[in-house]
């Protein structure tokens with residue numbers, strides 16, 4: 001069965017057919033670096049990392065490029081507020097981006113072009129557009145003439161007549177700019193220098209590039225004129241991606257990308273999690289437990305909004321270990337939904353992801369915890385061949401269906417639960433119900449398929465926290481206390497302990513022989 005994916009351009013699912021066999025050229029719009037990343041950003045980059053990893057697992061040689069927008073009014077504002085420079089603010093938040101995304105096990109891109117490093121390519125492209133009649137200079141600015149590009153609106157489905165004045169970009173609301181445009185829908189390719197702002201020489205005078213042109217230039221410089229997949233959040237469809245298409249396709253006469261893919265939002269009470277709405281939580285605050293489930297009525301402290309100085313280390317609030325979330329639980333929170341479905345950020349959704357990760361983690365650790373007792377030689381396992389092919393096919397069928405990660409996770413949970421149960425039986429009864437050989441095959445399958453989704457057990461030191469569930473020893477201790485309480489006919493205490501374990505995602509099974517076995521989930 002071929003891999004099929006939803007193409008925003010055609011508005012339907014179609015088989016994936018790359019330009020060059022077994023090669024994929026993929027471009028993802030990156031962050032504007034003026035603040036810490038929030039959970040919405042985490043979703044976007046976890047989703048594209050999952051797509052990239054899956055394509056690699058399917059045998060494609062993927063070249064993945066993601067930019068940093070390092071010149072923008074928001075960065076300049078932040079530099080002014082903090083008495084810093086645009087370069088320093090951008091570099092600071094590029095470093096912080098990597099710190100957060102590395103924790104979430106997001107593979108580094110093959111290339112990270114930056115707007116300020118692409119000025120020559122940007123100017124070249126604008127000149128081409130000018131020569132071809134798609135761009136015009138106006139008092140030091142250069143604008144794209146959208147009426148010249150007959151396909152304008154093909155991605156977003158918007159008709160030019162319906163577009164509002166000023167809808168051409170996030171920065172062009174100033175009336176003075178509107179007066180320089182021939183049509184309200186035209187958008188800036190180049191903006192004349194403002195006093196005190198960074199500027200580059202050009203034939204139109206000193207100035208800086210608009211936002212949309214940077215991606216067109218970077219795609220071309222790094223990947224070529226037509227690429228396989230162009231992706232980003234759904235808010236980028238219009239105007240950003242529509243404008244990228246207009247710029248690139250007018251210049252080259254070729255399609256910019258064959259497949260356009262967009263991730264849905266993380267929302268809070270149905271609204272996009274975003275800095276401007278102050279309903280966000282930074283990735284680092286989530287990991288540290290410095291967050292409230294009710295962001296609408298109880299927004300994070302000022303520090304949680306990304307800090308007032310570029311050097312500030314996230315929120316100043318105290319961390320709450322019980323609320324701390326392991327990075328892999330954040331990944332699971334994202335992957336438990338298909339990438340085109342909205343995810344509402346709630347304490348319940350996070351709790352469910354934490355529980356889910358405990359179950360998966362226990363399954364993933366089965367081999368190292370119990371393998372030698374079962375006579376496995378972990379060093380000699382052939383991870384490629386010793387898999388359960390039926391389950392691998394089930395996983396692949398789900399993923400081939402437009403990256404249906406919830407479907408793929410069902411396979412992982414089935415395996416992890418079984419391994420978790422068998423691990424308990426082994427601890428309590430000294431042997432397992434399933435043969436060690438079959439268990440090895442199941443474990444290898446789980447480790448491999450979880451790895452395709454980037455779900456890996458990380459060393460404790462890298463996870464910020466030592467909680468996220470009770471350890472096996474703590475669980476055994478509580479079970480013993482419950483046993484003692486019940487022996488002393490203190491059944492209320494026995495029930496309390498059972499409930500405490502349940503709240504921590506641990507289920508007890510009292511067997512007829514008086515032995516209590518347990519499993520997570």
Ligand SMILES: Nc1ncnc2c1ncn2[C@@H]1O[C@H](COP(=O)(O)OP(=O)(O)OP(=O)(O)O)[C@@H](O)[C@H]1O
Nearest residue numbers: 030031032040041044232233264265266273274275
């Ligand atoms: N709440 C969200 N859910 C999913 N993706 C998001 C969310 N917020 C931002 N993104 C995506 O993250 C990527 C980088 O976003 P960008 O740096 O432009 O931030 P932004 O959308 O302006 O965020 P904010 O509105 O919080 O400032 C884009 O692809 C964007 O669509």
Ligand SMILES: [Zn+2]
Nearest residue numbers: 029030215240
């Ligand atoms: Zn872009």
